[in-house]
Amino acid sequence: xxxxxxxxxxxxxxxxxxxxxxxxxxxxxxxxxxxxxxxxxxxxxxxxxxxxxxxxxxxxxxxxxxxxxxxxxxxxxxxxxxxxxxxxxxxxxxxxxxxxxxxxxxxxxxxxxxxxxxxxxxxxxxxxxxxxxxxxxxxxxxxxxxxxxxxxxxxxxxxxxxxx
Amino acid sequence: xxxxxxxxxxxxxxxxxxxxxxxxxxxxxxxxxxxxxxxxxxxxxxxxxxxxxxxxxxxxxxxxxxxxxxxxxxxxxxxxxxxxxxxxxxxxxxxxxxxxxxxxxxxxxxxxxxxxxxxxxxxxxxxxxxxxxxxxxxxxxxxxxxxxxxxxxxxxxxxxxxxxxxxxxxxxxxxxxxxxxxxxxxxxxxxxxxxxxxxxxxxxxxxxxxxxxxxxxxxxxxxxxxxxxxxxxxxxxxxxxxxxxx
Numbered sequence: 001x002x003x004x005x006x007x008x009x010x011x012x013x014x015x016x017x018x019x020x021x022x023x024x025x026x027x028x029x030x031x032x033x034x035x036x037x038x039x040x041x042x043x044x045x046x047x048x049x050x051x052x053x054x055x056x057x058x059x060x061x062x063x064x065x066x067x068x069x070x071x072x073x074x075x076x077x078x079x080x081x082x083x084x085x086x087x088x089x090x091x092x093x094x095x096x097x098x099x100x101x102x103x104x105x106x107x108x109x110x111x112x113x114x115x116x117x118x119x120x121x122x123x124x125x126x127x128x129x130x131x132x133x134x135x136x137x138x139x140x141x142x143x144x145x146x147x148x149x150x151x152x153x154x155x156x157x158x159x160x161x162x163x164x
Numbered sequence: 165x166x167x168x169x170x171x172x173x174x175x176x177x178x179x180x181x182x183x184x185x186x187x188x189x190x191x192x193x194x195x196x197x198x199x200x201x202x203x204x205x206x207x208x209x210x211x212x213x214x215x216x217x218x219x220x221x222x223x224x225x226x227x228x229x230x231x232x233x234x235x236x237x238x239x240x241x242x243x244x245x246x247x248x249x250x251x252x253x254x255x256x257x258x259x260x261x262x263x264x265x266x267x268x269x270x271x272x273x274x275x276x277x278x279x280x281x282x283x284x285x286x287x288x289x290x291x292x293x294x295x296x297x298x299x300x301x302x303x304x305x306x307x308x309x310x311x312x313x314x315x316x317x318x319x320x321x322x323x324x325x326x327x328x329x330x331x332x333x334x335x336x337x338x339x340x341x342x343x344x345x346x347x348x349x350x351x352x353x354x355x356x357x358x359x360x361x362x363x364x365x366x367x368x369x370x371x372x373x374x375x376x377x378x379x380x381x382x383x384x385x386x387x388x389x390x391x392x393x394x395x396x397x398x399x400x401x402x403x404x405x406x407x408x409x410x
Contacts, residue, residue: 001175003350008180008198009284010191015199016279016288019206023263028255031213035235038220038228045222 130155174357178281178350198285201277205266213262234262238396245400246407253403256296260289261396268349268388272381280391281349283342290342293399301406312409341398345391352384 134151138144184195216227224232238258242250250257264280271278279285301309313330314323359380362373 002178019202024259
């Protein structure tokens with residue numbers, strides 16, 4: 001087996017030491033720091049990005065909350081305004097209505113007073129005319145003359161009670 | 165072994181061929197196919213790891229992602245087994261992992277040489293881990309490091325039996341670590357070569373072993389990764405033992 005032939009042991013060991021030490025030194029001092037720097041840089045960028053994303057997210061949430069709050073307050077205000085104007089309208093409506101009612105009833109009262117007066121006048125006139133007619137009739141039919149008072153009394157009697 | 169014997173031996177692929185003779189005193193430091201393979205491995209790793217992250221892109225390209233994934237893979241492994249104190253040893257564990265992994269993978273290329281199939285190489289790597297971890301343990305804990313051999317919660321009369329067992333298991337760490345990688349690579353590549361021989365010798369029926377070789381190559385690539393992973397994770401576990409004892 002060539003492996004057990006010591007002829008080239010020294011040469012192999014020598015070249016192993018040379019190549020291995022060169023590789024160790026080269027990787028240690030040059031290559032590995034490069035890789036670790038790249039990895040570190042990437043890790044930093046990633047964690048920075050994550051941090052920024054988190055910050056932005058919180059900001060967005062805050063803005064969202066603010067919008068929600070403003071929306072709610074706007075809605076509240078709007079419903080308040082609607083309520084107020086409703087109330088105002090109702091009040092105005094009721095006021096106007098009662099005013100019209102008052103006017104109307106006043107007019108009705110006035111008119112009924114006029115009507116009542118007219119009725120009284122007419123009644124008076126009618127009874128006077130009845131009196132005149134009665135006087136005329138009695139004067140034509142008999143010589144007995146009645147004074148106004150007696151006639152009036154008999155008319156009232158005839159009007160109120162049944163004729164006996 | 166004579167050259168006529170090794171001509172068609174499945175072990176021929178493990179033969180070391182000197183390419184450029186270099187002698188320093190009595191030492192033979194020749195550039196061989198093994199050292200070429202090591203150099204290719206190191207060049208691939210350095211070029212890949214260095215140039216894939218050249219742009220230092222925040223959104224990585226595929227190549228950059230690949231080297232970042234291997235970085236993360238070992239970093240996570242070290243963190244899971246050792247914890248945060250293990251960060252100091254990350255370059256070492258990463259180098260071990262990449263060196264063994266790419267060494268195994270380069271060996272999977274046909275006609276290339278697999279340096280991890282040589283016991284001297286794997287043993288040297290394991291010895292570096294073993295000696296390093298032992299020194300680390302003594303620096304960290306002083307003589308208290310010997311308490312690694314005492315399993316806590318055990319009755320005292322068991323100690324004479326168990327301390328030698330623990331010492332032996334500690335000392336056999338580099339052997340098991342190196343032999344595991346070496347034997348896996350040796351067996352896999354030998355098996356591939358044996359079946360490749362069948363393809364030729366069976367003639368028309370050779371497509372059967374050929375299909376087997378295709379499947380086996382997939383398995384070997386898996387083993388190449390798995391052995392690198394095992395080597396790295398055991399290194400992590402030994403570092404953990406040295407740092408935290410029990």
